[in-house]
Amino acid sequence: MSKDEAFRPKARRPRGLPDRRGAGLAAERAIVDRVLGVYQAWGFERLETSAFEYADALGKFLPDQDRPNDGVFALQDDDAQWLALRYDLTAPLARFVAENYDALPKPYRRCAAGPVWRNEKPGPGRFREFWQCDADTVGSASPAADAEMIAMACAALEAAGVKRGDYVLKLSTRKLLDGLLAAVGVGEGAQRLTVLRAADKLDRLGPDGVRLLLGPGRKDESGDFTKGAGLDSVAADRVLALLAARRASRADTLAAVQQTLAGANAATEGLAELAATNAVLDALGVGEDQAQIDPAIVRGLEYYTGAVFEAELLLETKDEDGKPVRFGSVGGGGRYDDLVSRFKGQPIPATGFSIGVSRLAAALAMAQTAQDHDGPVVVLPFYAEGMAECFALAADLRAAGLAAEVYLGGSGPKAQLKYADKRNAPAAVILGGDERAAGAVTVKDLKLGLALSALAESDREAWKARQSEVQQTIPRAAMVDHVRAILARTEAEK
């Protein structure tokens, strides 16, 4: 250890890799527990893979690269093979299913929650490690599997604490736009990708901006020019009409979509799938306020092959200029029929949904007045030899179902009470020499003490008169009931 002692490392957290604690952490884990509870009630079996996959299994990376460290955290194993930390929970699922295909029930429903890692530039609210909570169905091409994802996502969001009306699940399929593009003469390749990217910007740029990006190109405020997809104005109008086909009900949207697709025979399959999905949504009683068909939903990830979903929070928050904005997406998913097939060389359809746990927790924290997360009851040994007895008092409190701890430091009464405040304790149980001799304890209502502390300056007599409510010396046998009453009062006043 002598070498170690000579070197004193600086204690520092690596960039973009957060420490989580207290109320924020508790909120995130509560979301995970509730969402997993819903997924499991719907028959999705929990599966956890390890943090690592072989880099070639992650899909975007080719095995012959020298250092496939772009976007993921990768390192070489002892046998020189490249390992990478998972960047989502879908790629490891695809590997797992391909590896264990024969042994699995088919279709195979699985759910998972855990951290994923992205080796990207961190920024405010943008981390290199964050949690996702996913559900996937592998081995079913049925539109019912997509409908189930949407209905279950609604149930999961509501279980996580998002009220009905505060969110909407949006649904479409890439086959609509692909079919329309085929009809206007755009095939696979760069031009299609430019159209997809333009469509994805409808929210931000509006129809006029997107029309430019579909056509000749667009110059932004700073003067930068983005080359367009080169569609003629008739084709661009048809794309815009499709993107704008959302109506008040899913049935009306389906009818409107059908009109915009007149003559685009390649889109028929997509439309039929959407209609079938909608029929199951109706059977499941999914309301129009819960799930919409919105042809403007395209999604960024390249691997989606059909249905695409997005979960949007309608909660309002303020942007930097104080302008109210919607919180936006907290999850999404879709059909990725090629991910498992990649390993197996045979078609294996799959669909899934992922909730961004940290983003959802942040949204809920913003929407609610952040619930005060009470610490444990703190037992304070004012009487130096009283430590062992304080432990017995804490044990009594815990036996009654109350979280309790003993102050372990060596400081005096003032520092001990400060410690209790720092722990956000609702109550302190004090054992001094006098209490010990009398078989008593002193119990202090810390939240009431805090509430009254303003009086100490303004009206000292009134403050003094109420101190008997804040702090009472009582027989030890009365401690548990007394503390319980304080906790009930604290809880009721929240």
Place this chain on the structure above:
Amino acid sequence: MSKDEAFRPKARRPRGLPDRRGAGLAAERAIVDRVLGVYQAWGFERLETSAFEYADALGKFLPDQDRPNDGVFALQDDDAQWLALRYDLTAPLARFVAENYDALPKPYRRCAAGPVWRNEKPGPGRFREFWQCDADTVGSASPAADAEMIAMACAALEAAGVKRGDYVLKLSTRKLLDGLLAAVGVGEGAQRLTVLRAADKLDRLGPDGVRLLLGPGRKDESGDFTKGAGLDSVAADRVLALLAARRASRADTLAAVQQTLAGANAATEGLAELAATNAVLDALGVGEDQAQIDPAIVRGLEYYTGAVFEAELLLETKDEDGKPVRFGSVGGGGRYDDLVSRFKGQPIPATGFSIGVSRLAAALAMAQTAQDHDGPVVVLPFYAEGMAECFALAADLRAAGLAAEVYLGGSGPKAQLKYADKRNAPAAVILGGDERAAGAVTVKDLKLGLALSALAESDREAWKARQSEVQQTIPRAAMVDHVRAILARTEAEK
């Protein structure tokens, strides 16, 4: 994607990095939830750090090494600094406390659960990723903090499902052996380490084997010679007497230890700490069957500076030769006063306890007849157009609190019933064309069907007679109650 499609990766799990699912995963997570529940009730605040730390913060690794990949998974960040995945939950805590020292309540109690990674040779039951569940108190040198760890570890093991009497927490302090060694002229350094290592082998080699390792050295069965610590026989006998000083009660052990340490003044501090810890254990009502003082406990990790703990399961299991053996250690800990000090350059005492979640889950699984982990109720659309209605049936079951799913594949009745078996479903709800027309469903009790299947061969008439119990067509409105009755019967027969 064309490059990707040309390359077909092999779906394979990297060595020693497990996939976890089903009952095994559920058992591990249940242990984590229960243990964290106990830790939090004792006032330990949850903290989760990210998977990565700077390599120099992990302690064993020096920052000037070219590739500090030995024992840990390490990689270089964009800015050329070495990151490593945590190999335990203690080193990240030390970094966190050092980084946030002023803002934390002191003493600071924290708990955490999560995976850790060790880049070592994997083997049977030996993984490169596994879960730990830790509690630590930083900033208290009090023996009461150690006693709290032990009492809480007992509560945590019992909450996790280990019955009182099936485990024992063992406690000692390194200061005993260190004090004795000082008295016989052994200082810090290689000779002390050789003695520690010899002491750690008492279980396996017995006193005679350890005496050789303390003295001249020992030749094992294969003829390999291990050099000894070179103590003379009087010194070796004193060490062995200390290691063997465990008696029936903690108080008797303390007295026996005191005798073996006559004249070893440097051990007095350790003995006084043990006595103080024991007083708090008594105050907390920790039974002699729950926690023992055992001077033979030394622990492998170099960073312990005083108290050491070990949680041992007394459950018996069989070794390869069918000989009954104790399961052994499922957790441990101790005092590590130097880990935080390393960053801060000022003394910061700390003590902690860690439960090996996977090992404990394996032990409990072996001890119990593994509980049959029932799958969800499966709803089967025998009638092809019945999918949407099957979803509505599943929704009814879930609304009644029962896990339920719909078969999503395209196969016929026989394959659907096979699927239900593969999902370990207790019951199947079948919707065929006839049922649909009659407003009915057919419900099959799959476990009863399985139990009776032996009859199908041996006594076909009896088997036929009982089929009405296995499978019944009932009005749709009666479905939930009927399924509930089947689940109750299945549960009662476990």
